[in-house]
Amino acid sequence: MKPLPPVLWLQAFEAAARTLSFTEAGNELGVTQSAVSQRIRLLEDRLGQKLFVRHPRSLTLTPAGQAWLPSVQEAFTRLAEGTAEVFGPHPEAPVTLRATPVMQQTWLVPRLLEFHRTQPQVAVHLVSAIWTEDFGPEGADLEIRYGRGDWEGFEAHSLGAESMLPVCSPEVAERLHSPADLAGETLLHALGFAVGWPAWLEQAGVPGLDRQCPSITCDNQVTTLTLAAQGGGVALTHDSLLARRDDLVAPFSLTVPSDERFWLVRPLRLRWRQEAGLLWDWLMRFAD
Known part of the structure; x- marks a missing residue:
């Protein structure tokens, strides 16, 4: 060799x-x-x-x-995992939590702030990731991933079933009375989700309407929601994340269920630290 x-x-x-x-x-x-x-x-x-x-x-x-x-x-x-298993991380190393930007801004922030108030001695390093491959190769103690929860070598707990629905600014919503009114509106697409505009429009009874609409496609949901909040179009989002946005409204009540969802995840092979366990136990309170 x-x-x-x-x-x-x-x-x-x-x-x-x-x-x-x-x-x-x-x-x-x-x-x-x-x-x-x-x-x-x-x-x-x-x-x-x-x-x-x-x-x-x-x-x-x-x-x-x-x-x-x-x-x-x-x-x-x-090599990193083996080193952590045998020797453990540095005792003062922060707990690394990796999550998608939209999950950080909506679901995670209030829970993380409350955790910090109760456990101020635990340092947390928050890392952003969008795609599944962004969750490596650097190690993380905990992760919040989006998908079907079928990642080999990880323990995964669902954070709840998800459905997708359209959202926009209040001004745009005033002219949307039925799904057919979306014709001519700018549709904001976020890549990487099983349920997108074609699936929602089909369930709404207006299949193919997206072909009559201008579009902007982004690689993350944070950008589509920001554009929507500024009157730049209509975006799809998870109904569980809408409650914490006061700049967006849902013009229609129809939601389309998805077989994808957010998961609280940790690698099985890493040596578990007390500090990481405290944050894991805190976030597990909100899992299914």
Whole structure:
């Protein structure tokens, strides 16, 4: 078996491949951009293949780099988990909680503030993630994920069934008396949800109406809700999250159930800390 490349080279590759920037990778690793570039060049020489395509102002991964990245990330994840299992985290390390931005702004913030009032000695590090792949490779003590709850290697508890419904500003709602009135309105789409506008419109009895509407598509629900609140269109959101928004109203009562929902999640393989357990127990009060 050939010896593995030095860890510093692997770290440089993982950071650069994740950020697609030698500069950002250097900032993350605490070294210069040129140091990252040199380590990547040495790594490519060792492997005998290019890992990046270098454009004038950007980077892309080669097919070999794309294929190798998951293995490198998994190796670092296993190493971090194994270290935590055997030695435990630093006793003063904060509890890392990862969640989607919309969940942070609506459901999580009031509960986290109340937890802080009762357990001020527990430091919490809140990290944002949008897509499922954003939940790694860096470890987190707890996570609030969106999906079907079928993640291997994790304990997951539902935070309640979810349904989707349209929301908009009060001014826009004044001209929406039935779903058919959405014709010509801007529909705001958030990617990554099983129930989107086509599904809701079909249940409302106006299938295909979205083809008569301008649209703006965003990669997260926070942006679509912000646009909707400013009169920029009509967005879909989870009915459980609407109660804490005083700048949005639901023009229609129809909700469409989804088989996806938010889950309180923790990895099974990590050594459990008392501080993380306190936050887990607090949030579990709100699980099904």
